[in-house]
Amino acid sequence: MPTPRYIHLNGSLVPWDDARIHVMTPCVKYGALVFEGLRSYWNEDEGQLYVLKLGEHLRRFHQTLRVVRFDGNWSDETLTEGLIALLRANEVRQDVHMRIAAWVDGDGLYDSTGPCGLMMAAYGRGSGALEKKVATAGVTSWRRINDTAMPPRLKVAANYHNGRLGILEARANGYREAIFLTPEGKLAEGAGACLFVVRDGVAMTPPVTDGILESVTRRAVLGLLDELGVPIAQRSIDRTELYFAEEAFFCGTGVEIQPISAVDGLELGCPAPGPVTRALWDRYEAVARGRVPDHDDWRLAVYPSATG
Ligand SMILES: Cc1ncc(COP(=O)(O)O)c(C=O)c1O
Numbered sequence: 620m621p622t623p624r625y626i627h628l629n630g631s632l633v634p635w636d637d638a639r640i641h642v643m644t645p646c647v648k649y650g651a652l653v654f655e656g657l658r659s660y661w662n663e664d665e666g667q668l669y670v671l672k673l674g675e676h677l678r679r680f681h682q683t684l685r686v687v688r689f690d691g692n693w694s695d696e697t698l699t700e701g702l703i704a705l706l707r708a709n710e711v712r713q714d715v716h717m718r719i720a721a722w723v724d725g726d727g728l729y730d731s732t733g734p735c736g737l738m739m740a741a742y743g744r745g746s747g748a749l750e751k752k753v754a755t756a757g758v759t760s761w762r763r764i765n766d767t768a769m770p771p772r773l774k775v776a777a778n779y780h781n782g783r784l785g786i787l788e789a790r791a792n793g794y795r796e797a798i799f800l801t802p803e804g805k806l807a808e809g810a811g812a813c814l815f816v817v818r819d820g821v822a823m824t825p826p827v828t829d830g831i832l833e834s835v836t837r838r839a840v841l842g843l844l845d846e847l848g849v850p851i852a853q854r855s856i857d858r859t860e861l862y863f864a865e866e867a868f869f870c871g872t873g874v875e876i877q878p879i880s881a882v883d884g885l886e887l888g889c890p891a892p893g894p895v896t897r898a899l900w901d902r903y904e905a906v907a908r909g910r911v912p913d914h915d916d917w918r919l920a921v922y923p924s925a926t927g
Pocket residue numbers: 656782808809810811812813831832833834835836837870871872873
């Protein structure tokens with residue numbers, strides 16, 4: 620996708636290159652930024668673009684803004700209208716990744732809570748074929764941040780420094796992705812995605828109290844696996860259970876469903892993508908793109924008619 624024409628900045632659509640903030644903002648100086656990553660899926664047959672699970676993303680956005688005590692407050696209606704207007708102005712007719720972010724603007728210090736800026740952007744980040752996403756992973760020696768200091772439940776940019784340390788170490792060790800353990804040594808999540816482990820036919824994922832972001836996709840995956848008849852368990856998982864697994868995959872808005880082939884150089888039981896991961900992806904993609912009528916409450920149509 621070429622560079623989009625417009626970006627939403629503080630209530631207006633501005634040319635992409637004009638969306639700037641000052642280097643002395645608390646956002647730049649201290650990482651005072653809250654964000655959401657979302658996706659829209661293009662349905663070619665219907666000529667329609669669907670925003671996936673906007674309501675859940677906005678809910679988490681508001682929850683985080685409240686806890687970090689930002690002054691900025693935007694209603695769901697304002698955010699939804701702004702996002703739809705942006706997608707239409709850019710005439711988006713393909714899969715896109717989107718970002719909604721609020722930050723502390725002005726020239727304050729690390730205790731500033733305003734004024735706040737708001738941006739929304741939609742840009743090309745195609746939805747990849749499952750086979751192309753297969754990745755090796757390594758358990759990083761950096762532990763996951765936790766609720767006593769840097770709550771992973773809050774979607775703040777500063778948390779991603781932990782993710783960066785892990786993934787850069789994993790890459791240096793020859794793996795594509797990183798898996799974090801909690802300080803207690805239980806599986807937490809990836810640098811930018813949640814983790815599922817399929818062992819003896821049961822799809823297990825760490826509970827929301829084991830150092831993870833409360834992921835919109837994780838919740839969707841739990842529902843879809845249940846519909847597919849796969850037994851599910853939300854429980855603390857030991858590192859060695861991962862080595863015994865038939866399958867493992869990451870899930871998140873960005874990575875969608877990402878199969879893991881090996882962890883720490885140990886191949887998993889099934890060649891990736893394994894059958895559970897495959898069936899899940901087929902179902903997830905069909906629902907996200909509106910190829911099946913089910914879960915229509917997950918999708919928000921961007922264009923007023925089928926012809927767009
Ligand atoms: C650390 C982390 N965990 C999990 C996820 C998945 O969350 P979601 O499914 O809401 O995109 C993300 C992605 O955004 C993430 O950054």
